[in-house]
Amino acid sequence: MYVVTGGEMHQIDRYTMDQIGLSEETLMESAGQAFVRHLLTSISKKDRVIVLIGSGNNGGDGFVIARLLAEKGFQLSTWVVPPKERIKGTAKKYMEIFERCGYTFDSYKQNRERFTRSLSECTIIVDALLGTGLKGRVRQPYDEVIYTINQFDKRVVSVDIPSGLSSNEGEEDVVGIYADETYTLQAPKVSRFLYPAASHYGVVHTLDIGIPTKVFREIAPNRRVITEERVRSTLASRPANMHKGKAGRALIIAGSETMTGAPVLATGACLRSGAGLVTMAVPKSIHPLLSERITESTSIVLEEDQGEVSQVALTNDIPFRQFDGVAIGPGLGRKTDKTMFDTLQSYDGVVVVDADGLYHMSKELHHWFNQPRSAPTVITPHMGEMAMLTGLSISELEQNRFKSSKDFATKYQMYVVLKGPFTIVTTPNGNQWVNTTGNASLAKGGSGDVLTGILLAFMLQHDSLIEAICNAVHIHGKLADEMLETHDVFSVNATDLIHSLPRVLRSYRY
Known part of the structure; x- marks a missing residue:
């Protein structure tokens, strides 16, 4: 099992798309499917799930997850933190698929009080706000959303990396979600093994989203996990x-x-x-x-x-x-x-x-x-x-x-x-x-x-x-x-x- 930085993961994704031929849409759908399959082992229909979505590919994963949970009949509320027009590319495509399936989402900017109430009423928070592409400090409104989430004693499951954390080394100030679990995609990220960032990850599960082994051999990140196997x-x-x-x-x-x-x-x-x-x-x-x-x-x-x-x-x-x-x-x-x-x-x-x-x-x-x-x-x-x-x-x-x-x-x-x-x-x-x-x-x-x-x-x-x-x-x-x-x-x-x-x-x- 490899350990990667955000930049290396981006290279791996690009190689998978450009050289292997798997599309970004396929990878995003696969990531959402893998996440939901794992989540289903530990939730029930009595749970009330809130999915929090940002503007990047992490948010795109969130739309896939929200759609799949809605299709399975879970009590679900979906919140998009950035303005809708900020959602671009493949994430936008999955937002449109979500809407065409008959599902709706709420806007954080327009309903902040109801957002806080929704957090208080849920049992599980799915964090799909910010992924590995974060550069620099967390900006508004994400910083206030992260602060609000950390005030609640709820089960938080982050997609790939707890929002607000860098995937790299060298970060002194950490402003991030404290997740109970992180479902990291394909390969754990470097910050998962560095304190204080490591204290935000909770229990980490690494999910296979179908990236071929050859891609890692070609990109050749030089870090691996010592596994029991x-x-x-x-x-x-x-x-x-x-x-x-x-x-x-x-x-x-x-x-x-x-x-x-x-x-x-x-x-x-x-x-x-x-x-x-x-x-x-x-x-x-x-x-x-x-x-x-x-x-x-x-x-x-x-x-x-x-x-x-x-x-x-x-x-x-x-x-x-x-x-x-x-x-x-x-x-x-x-x-x-x-x-x-x-x-x-x-x-x-x-x-x-x-x-x-x-x-x-x-x-x-x-x-x-x-x-x-x-x-x-x-x-x-x-x-x-x-x-x-x-x-x-x-x-x-x-x-x-x-x-x-x-x-x-x-x-x-x-x-x-x-x-x-x-x-x-x-x-x-x-x-x-x-x-x-x-x-x-x-x-x-x-x-x-x-x-x-x-x-x-x-x-x-x-x-x-x-x-x-x-x-x-x-x-x-x-x-x-x-x-x-x-x-x-x-x-x-x-x-x-x-x-x-x-x-x-x-x-x-x-």
Whole structure:
């Protein structure tokens, strides 16, 4: 499933019409039909439906929807917000079809008081006011209509995108309808995955309106959604004659005297996610404690400086070539200088850099730019760490999560896993996947360490690196979703996620 901007969706529509030969009328009718089919699964003849129509193609969809609901005998009122003469093109054609079928609509401009009364009497509002073509701020009278709708406690279902929202990145001020549900057409729009706009969408259903797959291949938007079906079909398998040495030799460099939990969480998650052999490289002072808490891993005991692994130990005392993959950073500490570049540059296995590893990396990015590693490097920043890496403010990043991830990944030739609501995975060539699993319970210390462990293990099991990364991110979020079946959102700890891994992985495999 692709993720598109409004401009890309316009290109897709044009290609479908000009190159495939499906008319705009066909696409509009198909969109309305798909919307009504889905809506019929959750409404009854007792409902009183109001359809709100704007002047563009979103309004044209609204006329199709209103006609189909009227034909099925629903209690319906239809309101057109702009002057009738402002409705042009295909939307005008469907307005005329609506009228020729014997149905009438009311004008918002002429009956504002009755409009408010109509809203108060309905049970469902269908929002077909403004679509993906909106540019700039919402103007009158749409802004006052949106404000009025948001005052009512009614079920609101938006067509394609909640009216007032941009379909793109970079929008700071959001003035839009708060929908309970959004029936998005063919492909979700970028703003659905960006806050604060995402809070307006409600539950999102993506409806197939018949645009051929070839069109997306030709237009080639580089963003996709990580779907459960994709993860189920691409989980790594294990042959019956597998032995531990072939199931991935993982090294986790983590921990300090003040952060002893991080290596335990990352190592525990890595073991539960399938790595055959896992080794912790930790400071000497905390090794006795950790060896009691994790019994299935081996250890490398490292000399330390101020309670942290020393740079000398990182450079000289770790036999990197014995391992297929390395994760570095969780709980590593920031008291002493460490260089991720010198530590990892000559290593030819896959690497995951997280947490304090990103702090040290942020001070040496010029080296990573001038000499990218030949083997894959995966970084897993949250928004604060991404701000540290890019020099952008968190506010700037929140508005441009897709762009900032892509810019960094392509510039430094790394895989970027930008964590947060709707984690975005970006490859060094700029392809992107957005994840829809997970919830606010993950906003707790240690959950990122668990992801690091899952990532490393999956990268050692899968033939495809991007499938490994996407699957790890999806499963990590799914763990949190499953936990809410028995736990409050405040009560989920990182160790709970690890304990759930066997059950969740089994449910996906079988």
